[in-house]
Amino acid sequence: MNNFLSKKKIHKDSFDGYLKFKSLKKFYKITGRKKHVQTAGKNTEKLKALIKKKSNQEFRNCQVCNSRQKKFLFDKNGFIHVKCKACGFVYVNPILKPKVQERTLKKENSYINVLKNKVNIQLDNFRFRYGLQKININKKKKRILDFGTGYGLFLDNAKKYNWDCFGYEINKDCMKILQNKKINIDNSFKKNFYDAITLWLVFEHVPYPNKLLSKIYLSLKKGGKLLINVPNVNSLSSLILKDKCTMFSGSQHVNHFSDKSLKMILNKNNFRLKSMETIISDAGTVLNYLNYGNTFSKDSKKLSFTDPKFIHKHKLGYTLLAIAEKK
Numbered sequence: 001m002n003n004f005l006s007k008k009k010i011h012k013d014s015f016d017g018y019l020k021f022k023s024l025k026k027f028y029k030i031t032g033r034k035k036h037v038q039t040a041g042k043n044t045e046k047l048k049a050l051i052k053k054k055s056n057q058e059f060r061n062c063q064v065c066n067s068r069q070k071k072f073l074f075d076k077n078g079f080i081h082v083k084c085k086a087c088g089f090v091y092v093n094p095i096l097k098p099k100v101q102e103r104t105l106k107k108e109n110s111y112i113n114v115l116k117n118k119v120n121i122q123l124d125n126f127r128f129r130y131g132l133q134k135i136n137i138n139k140k141k142k143r144i145l146d147f148g149t150g151y152g153l154f155l156d157n158a159k160k161y162n163w164d165c166f167g168y169e170i171n172k173d174c175m176k177i178l179q180n181k182k183i184n185i186d187n188s189f190k191k192n193f194y195d196a197i198t199l200w201l202v203f204e205h206v207p208y209p210n211k212l213l214s215k216i217y218l219s220l221k222k223g224g225k226l227l228i229n230v231p232n233v234n235s236l237s238s239l240i241l242k243d244k245c246t247m248f249s250g251s252q253h254v255n256h257f258s259d260k261s262l263k264m265i266l267n268k269n270n271f272r273l274k275s276m277e278t279i280i281s282d283a284g285t286v287l288n289y290l291n292y293g294n295t296f297s298k299d300s301k302k303l304s305f306t307d308p309k310f311i312h313k314h315k316l317g318y319t320l321l322a323i324a325e326k327k
């Protein structure tokens with residue numbers, strides 16, 4: 001069974017919700033995203049009030065090149081998005097002080113219902129296996145750490161690919177579930193210990209990504225692999241929808257990488273980039289927007305430049321998937 005799993009090649013369209021259901025409307029409803037969007041919307045005003053207070057604000061330099069020179073892009077839900085004049089990195093400035101952010105996040109957990117949704121789990125399983133095939137190592141004993149692992153769905157899949165699994169997770173409810181699943185918890189980044197470390201849609205949340213990368217560097221063995229999946233600031237949907245694109249969330253997504261800025265920050269932290277591609281076309285969102293609609297509108301018809309093949313060929317997909325190696 002294990003051999004069968006690791007050999008069957010997964011195609012990226014198999015975990016693209018819009019393509020799978022041939023309808024964005026259906027995908028949002030069936031995976032619980034519709035409910036989540038509605039609930040999260042209620043928190044927007046609260047967060048807007050918090051970031052207005054000077055005592056809650058924290059200012060950062062560009063996290064890629066350390067420059068302070070930046071230009072204003074837009075305000076989303078009270079959060080200012082800027083672009084570094086030196087390297088082009090897009091980031092939120094100021095951010096909420098990490099302590100204030102943590103306190104608010106603890107109360108807002110509607111995305112957990114999406115993560116627990118059965119259909120969503122099926123899609124995530126395919127996405128995770130796609131990633132696992134990219135970092136596959138032919139070794140009998142190999143250790144992997146998933147940073148911000150949540151309920152450990154990625155690690156459930158990693159087990160099937162014969163990885164010895166460790167999760168980094170500070171949420172207490174999640175920690176209990178991980179312990180019940182007999183998944184090891186490592187919240188201290190054991191030194192020179194791992195053959196691979198994975199960051200699935202967490203790097204965009206981290207206020208100081210260089211600090212995290214230096215810890216990861218020490219935790220990986222030489223030649224160890226790092227997988228990063230982050231929203232792509234140069235995706236077709238964000239280039240067209242601009243501030244209306246869901247990747248610009250306000251308080252939560254504070255770093256917005258492109259393939260260029262992701263490559264730069266990896267190089268700076270002594271990682272060698274092995275591959276970079278985009279996954280998730282988000283074609284449905286673009287089509288509906290161009291037809292004056294939104295996520296919940298009747299699905300619009302296909303335009304040639306929203307074809308997933310075209311989108312991924314030009315690295316215009318909604319998220320980037322990078323594989324790097326410790327030098």
Ligand SMILES: [Zn+2]
Nearest residue numbers: 062065084087
């Ligand atoms: Zn910069």
